[in-house]
Amino acid sequence: MAMPSPTLFQAYVRQALSWLEAYTGDMPLHRYLKNAFRQQPKLGARDRRYISALIYDYFRMGHTLRNRSRLDKMLIGYFLCEQGPMPLIRAWQPEWLSTLPEGALPPPFQRTAWFPDFRIEELFRWSEHVTKGLSLQAFAERFLSQPHVFIRIRPGHASRVQALREGVAMLDAHTWALPAGVELEEQVSGEEGKDYVVQDYASQGVMRWLVEQLPSASVKHWTVWDCCAGSGGKSIFLADNLLLSRLMVTDIRPTILANLRRRFRQAGISAYVAAAVDVTREQELARIMGKQTYDLIVADVPCSGSGTWARTPEQLHFFAVERLNDFQALQKRLVTQAIRYLKPGGYLAYITCSVFRAENEEVADAVSREGLQCIGQRLITGYTVGGDSMYIALFRAG
Template identity: 40%
Template sequence: MKFFAHLNTAVQVLDQYKGQQPFGLFIKEFFRKDKKFGSRDRRSISHLCYCYFRAGKGLEQLPVPERIVAGLFLCSQAPNEVLAQLKPAWNEQAALPFADKWTMVAGEESLAAVFPWADELSTGMDALAFCTSFFVQPHLFLRCRPGKRAVVQQKLTAANITYAMASEDAIALPNASKVDEVIVLNQDAVVQDLSSQRVGKFLQLVKERITNTAALPVWDCCAASGGKSILAFDVFGKIDLTVSDIRDSIIANLKKRFAEAGITRYRSFVADLSNPQANLALAIPPVLILADVPCSGSGTWSRTPEQLFYFDQAAILRYQTLQKKIVARVGTQLPAGGLLLYITCSVFRDENEAVVQYMQEHEGLEALHIELLKGYSNQADTMFAALMRKS
């Protein structure tokens, strides 16, 4: 009865975990200390824990073991050996429509209980569809580098890796696909969520507005792993790139990725952009600022459901305050007519439309194009982007 043992271990793990770090890191440390579990055992226990988190704020009336099994049932799209052992009656119903399964598990409790902040959502969000998406593992997405699509497809096919084209250059794969063993990451293709790839549409709008043939001065001010910089490099071709972030370690990792992507000419610096006195080591004024700002990450919670489970609504205002400080500081570097592309992976209005309104009312920026990049129907993240122009 090994799956009952897995269930008991999952209960033990969840009792110890308090949301203090990403669950993926916590569970790795748990297994490092207790080496009796094989790889299949680790995957099974981890999956049970994630099923528990995916119910978010719903099903709170259930004891932990029952909530885990309920989560497993809701996340299962077909009968499986784990559910067959833990709850045989539910296993026979695993292929039912999700709404029917929710009623079986939750009774009269609304699915809205999973994400009880529907009133805080950005315009255009389907709250119930968003709640349903938490019970499905998102895809792994690749963006093919220019001219590399056929090469990537050939390599995936040769390795018998199942994939589907999500757009002209976007490839969707099962989340656990070992693509790094098949393609040259960052050279053939980059790992980038579908909605993040759709930010390229905003860059195309910028490209249409730029008549100067010189290299476009771009500042990626919250560069993180550099995905948006690589996208800008691929869209514009010629680019005078500056990147910054708040920690040296982030910039160090970014430099490694840039080397793999063939980006060799750029400037970088470290700065806390929430500080109005932060030193900005910009050689020339940027014509375009990419501001993929820190946020709640609520549009990515299908990938990290523990954040849904432990989320405190007060964090929205804290992030909004930080976002306003960042756009106020970087906006001072834009010349008249310069562009700022504001990006979040949040679904909350106060991190999205409200900050755009703030920029228009207080920072001399006008909105040219705003879009909620909904990914919850495509097993992708949901993001928000707004292209702003300095008056």
């Protein structure tokens, strides 16, 4: 395929700037761009890739380069974050390429040295609010790269899953990292859902840690309620690693439960009950739950999502720290209602994909004040392998 002309690169930049100016953050960036591209049907796949990269890389700069123009910040972001040949930069800022050594591009963070006003500490500006154990430097550096896609090989299916191309990294026997932006079936063999599931490194990590903490996990038959189940990844993990006598899955979003049901069919899970319910509404929840109580309640609660912002870097630009108060209040209400259905001696797993202390340790302290014993807590930092970061605290009812 022929390389775009300098004139076309200029058109990409102009279009990206126009959409940046119009974007207000009131919807996810990927959805905004999908709608914008739908209104420009003449833009082909290559055009969309360039324009999307320019916009995403602008937001990956967070709050650094604050005195630069939007154009400068966007081009610097593209130069720092993209890999491989850079004809677009050659068309706009060829002098930047002259500073690079011969051969492969240095990692993104090394390239920041060419811009004295780039401050890694300004990229993520809420350092005083983060959970203990987070490396701010390593966490912030992850925003300069698109995270990987991770799969978990299901028990008994390892022989059916093989790497089909370079770039697939086997982190252990069950966890593989795949480059983003490439179809799964082009990278690995086997059947998605049946032989492997898409599940982020940190999500696998918190669930593996949880199962390790549970007593007699390999022999006891567990009753489990996944109260904010989403698309079901954590429930599938539990079904693969525990003996379940009852599985209840709920979420406030009926549409995502439809996705859960599809994934459960693929995984061969049929013995479960699913319901759309707002867990914070006591009477509504009571109608759904009845008098059933559970050995294990998994509460992967709504949160800021800050541990996943490398996937949604627009949050670096638009997030207001004052929102943490609202998230924390919601998390406390949700947990207060959920633990009413916990058996004596049962376990609550409180999980977030946040790196903020207000959503993690502070809520865990509040749960302890409800009378539950904290067995342990863990921050799973996926930034070392190109993944997300998540927090888990495990409690036992008296």
